[in-house]
Amino acid sequence: MELKRVVVTGLGALTPIGNDAKTAWENAVNGVSGAGPITHFDASKFKTQFACEVKGFNPADHFDRKKARTLDLYAMYALVAADEAINDAKLENENVDKNRVGVIFAAGIGGLHTFEEEAGYFALHGEEQGPKYNPFFIPKMIADIAAGHISIEHSFRGPNFGTVSACASSNNALVDAFNLIRLGMADAIVAGGAEAAVFPAGVGGFNSMKALSTRNDDPASASRPFSGSRDGFVIGEGAAALVLEELEHAKARGAHIYAEVAGGGMSADAYHITATHPEGLGAKLVMENALKDAGMKPEDIDYINLHGTSTPVGDISEAKAIKEVFGDHAYKVSLSSTKSMTGHLLGAAGAIEALFSVKAITDGIVPPTINHVEGDNDPEVDYDLDFTFNKAKKREINAVLSNTFGFGGHNAAIIFKKYKE
Structure with missing residues (x-):
């Protein structure tokens, strides 16, 4: 069976550094930090x-x-980002068979705020009132519901589900969409992820694990991947969506093609429920799997959008894995962590980083890893690697690898390449 080619024809985003794809990308290129004091709730005691x-x-x-x-x-964010991508791809304005348009949308957590509100209300009033729950409690909370809402809104009746693999969730959504389309099971799929966990349970839960930065005196510089003084990730929220489409279907309707999906990989660390493998074994395997699936060699990759969360252990293991996989080419490929600007969007991270990867190809720009101060080095990080610190860099980019690693040891990577006839 000959596999079909898959391309990207639509982009949409709602992020801490821009409420549409164009603005988010421009701010990423310009090194704008999205971090600031929490406004969703009173965090003064956190x-x-x-x-x-x-x-x-x-x-x-x-x-x-x-x-x-x-x-x-989180579902609101998903709908807004998906609407932008669908409009960008003109899926609603063309003669497309909606029975063959799907939606695969990810969340690492889902409706955390809804769960927090309902469980909190019951804890306060349950004994006197009994089990009084909002009838929308379950359908608002579940992690698959964003995909359902998008399909209902647009009458897309193709494959429809959510993916949940912690911070690898939306890369898994993209890889699943890619595979279904190239196997001929759909003509187009709206794929991405959304998250909205900046609430007491999310912040308090990650704080209890010592996973978050506590740099309260300078939030804008708190996310500093690969710097020696990094002290944890900055939690982010938002959504991003990409329309993936079978090449001939896209060409037949005159769709704008941003880039081609070259391949995807998945793996497990099989090591720890939250920590990455210290030698990056799962990260190494997922990158190798993505390259093999794409039929590409390490030397074919020009830019890697790093998982790079700004955690003490995770950054080191990813850098080690890149050196293992890419060998001498590791020093020629451009690297950057856009989480230094967006924070960590958890289940939506892969989607916004995929969008940035596609734009890096179309615009020939590597976005920076901000917040690195000269001399703020970690002895376990090889600074001969090109982390694109603090300033974006122009270069021709033919192929990009985007990494995501999640709690549970879940790893997913996707490769985009410049579209050529």
């Missing part, structure tokens, strides 16, 4: 009092009151 929140988002601008009552914030 160890971490800042986050990378979406700014200026008003649900009333997008949903009527009746619809908004049925949606957790």
